[in-house]
Amino acid sequence: MEKKIKEDHHQEQQREELNSTKNTETTTSTHMMNLVTSSDHHHHQMELAGNNMNLSTIFDTPISSPFPYSYFSDHSSNNPNSFLYLLRQDQPQFASSSNSSSFSFDAFHLQNNTNHFFTDLPTSQPITKAESSEVVSTTPTSPNSTSFSSSFNEAANENINKEVTVKDQEDGDQHEPKGTKPQMKAKKKQQKKAREARFAFLTKSDIDNLDDGYRWRKYGQKAVKNSPYPRSYYRCTIVGCGVKKRVERSSDNPSIVMTTYEGQHTHPFPMTPRGHIGMLTSPILDLGATTASSSSSFSIPQPRYLLSQHHQPYSSMYNKNSLSMINRSSSSDGTFVNPGSSSFHGFAYEMSQASTSTTTIRDHGLLQDILPSQIRSDTINTRTNEEDKI
């Protein structure tokens, strides 16, 4: 026990030391991501500048981007956060497979009944891919670079049970008096059975707990095996909302924060003093937030990083990424037009000392849980080779 305390203390020290130096870091390069959309709604492709590989070369079957092309268009061009706004609206659309213009995760039909989605980053960028039944994408929604991945662990098969799952959480979990131990066991077993879909963000940030607009209550912290950085556990503070969030820092690249969301908010995006983007809450969102019967109860974490006052130099980053979104190419009808040589600034993947930072993620904790073993091993090998040279 004493040893453990020392260990944790050591970790904390390391972390503090790290944070104290990290803020002096300057961003040296920015990688832009070009989005390529085909005219066929069902074959949206995402492509990154400097990397010609697109999704159809990755997947055996034509797939759709989780974000309809329209999501990348700036419907409200005066809203620099429109992508986030759209993301926030996504839930019901993601859930709908009948809407031809919206993406459906049901569109993924890959071997082994797995759902994969990821976008390539420029060659110097990491290629993250999700574990079986997970979705990984990279959308730098933060002033710092951010990628996200969504875990569909069992989610695809559990969609049917989703409503029950959410309800179960609302009924019990943390908001009702504890039952007897056997009852709790049974309940936990049920919960275990129907695991929530997870959605993970890789974010380059000095801040562990990214402000995504929701209010979170920390309920635990654990040391992560093979990582000097602890993992923090948060729960949405809204009564009845069982959404959880785990935050951990990559041991290999401490500037990378992995935030994993689990579950679906059962309430509209809050209008909190913290989150003025809450004003953007739309009826669609409300629908999504309250419709537990959607075929895919996948929960978009709805990041609000662009507005995060906790984040790094807001002004510079904001100018670089979000504001520039306003100026990117889009057609008059709001559909996104491949900007060609111009970069899709909204997806600028900002990497400080970029080239290898996230490619070398070798995390045996949550990251391991999210990233597929193959990719992990690839990146690990990369790292290992590098290390071997030393």
Next chain:
DNA sequence: CGCATTTGACCGGCGC
């Protein structure tokens, strides 16, 4: 005082 965070204890799953 109310709420959030901290942190040791506890529990279940899993591998050996």
Next chain:
DNA sequence: GCGCCGGTCAAATGCG
């Protein structure tokens, strides 16, 4: 069965 590990609980503590 035992130990390890991830996840959660809940009392203590901190903070505005």
